[in-house]
Amino acid sequence: MAGSGKAHLRPGRDAVLEVEDLVVEFPVGRGQVVHAVSGLDLDLLPGETLGILGESGCGKSTAGRAIMQLPAPTSGSVRFDGAELTGLGGGALRRGRARLQMIMQDPISSLNPRRKVKDLVAEGLSVWGFDPADHEGKNKETVVRELLAAVGLEPDVVWDRRPHELSGGQCQRVCIARALMLRPRVLICDEPVSSLDVSVQAQILNLLEETKERFGLSMVFIAHDVSVVKNISDRVMVLYLGKVCEVLPSEGMHLQAVHPYTRMLLASIPGEETEADAEASSGPGARAAELPSPLNPPSGCRFRTRCPLATDLCAAEEPVLRELASGHAVACHHVESP
Incomplete structure (x- = not known):
């Protein structure tokens, strides 16, 4: 389920990139607003790769661009190398983010x-x-x-x-x-292989890993392909409609993931679907697969309209990220430790 909270952050670890309460909204007329990213928090340590995973429309690319101030977020804080980027403009912003580089999707x-x-x-x-x-x-x-x-x-x-x-x-x-x-310290990779042939994808992914080691980089790797994110990341953050569902280590992710949405994404990988995943996705508790509109996201937990575990509590109260184990946090009222 999708919620708020900071249980996944690691204060005191000298993060090279820190994002707090990031909000990105786009007015579309008639008083309506697209809620693209709603209170995102993340930190990135030197030499680490953070994977941001989710379906199209979950806000992952918007979050990456907002970190780069392209455009600036509606609200929130982005600190790179200890310096605040939000609120800067012109030459000051360009100098501040010179060592924060982005690789685009196309x-x-x-x-x-x-x-x-x-x-x-x-x-x-x-x-x-x-x-x-x-x-x-x-x-x-x-x-x-x-x-x-x-x-x-x-x-x-x-x-x-x-x-x-x-x-x-x-x-x-x-x-x-x-x-x-x-000579950047951080690379933000926004779906860098999604437009390439499968054979070329592997070459570029290997190149990114070699480049990270050779130049001592940290990376934020944004993608909708679960297997790609699993293989290249140290930690994985799962987004749904602009909210964080789960944050966990990539190693053993298919065994440790407990969030219904993360399990649904893992079930899309051939060979990764468990019997419980199959039952949840096709059994009597399964919900509609259509993604709700970011113009009017569901109350409480944003994933509840598609979640097999949803109850009245999920509609009334937004779940808060809580730590299940070291490095593993989840936002759900109903799941327990794996």
Whole structure:
């Protein structure tokens, strides 16, 4: 079930990214508001990968963009490296988030079609200025070539090409190289493989893991594919209609997950569905599969209209995240420890 609370946060752990009470709402006229993200809290430790998982429309991509202030959230706090980003504007915001980079969902449309690869990768240095002292005395061309090679591209082959002359996988590698140019501390990956062929997906995921280790990055990995999030993340946060349902370690996730929505997502992976999952999804307690509108989300627990465990309590009272075990928190009135 979807609820509020901060039981999953880890105060005192020197997080590189801290988000508290993040709210993103979009007015759509006639006094109506889309409640895209409603009170999201998360923290990200150095070297950690946090996976944000949920169906389309759950608010995960909106949350990622709001962390980057693209656009700024309706309310809430985003602290990166101890500095508050919300409320900043213009040059101050651009400087504050220079080491917080994002990889977009569609690699081709996120690249300027008129620019060559060499200029796309070096764009950050062109904006902020190039100081050879920051790159071990190397010149700009050498740095760009080394980054292209680091992401699996042959510099001499792609150097003067434009995005339309590259495959989707090559474009995504260019996006990763461009993001790495400013030596970020955090990468926010918004569905970075969803538009790629399955064979290319594996290559990009392996590249992201290698890049994380090589450059000492932390990552927020946003996706709707359960198996992808499980494999690349250290912790997984499950969202439903802008609310957190469950936060748990990715290792052993299929055994530890207890939230009805998380179990439903896991059941979508061939071979992961348990007998209890099958009964819950097709038995007499199963509810309608249609996602409620974010214009008018259900009262209490937002997942209750689809939950086989829902009772009157779920409609009257929003569940609060509570800790079941170390690193495992769930927002549900009815589930117990696994």
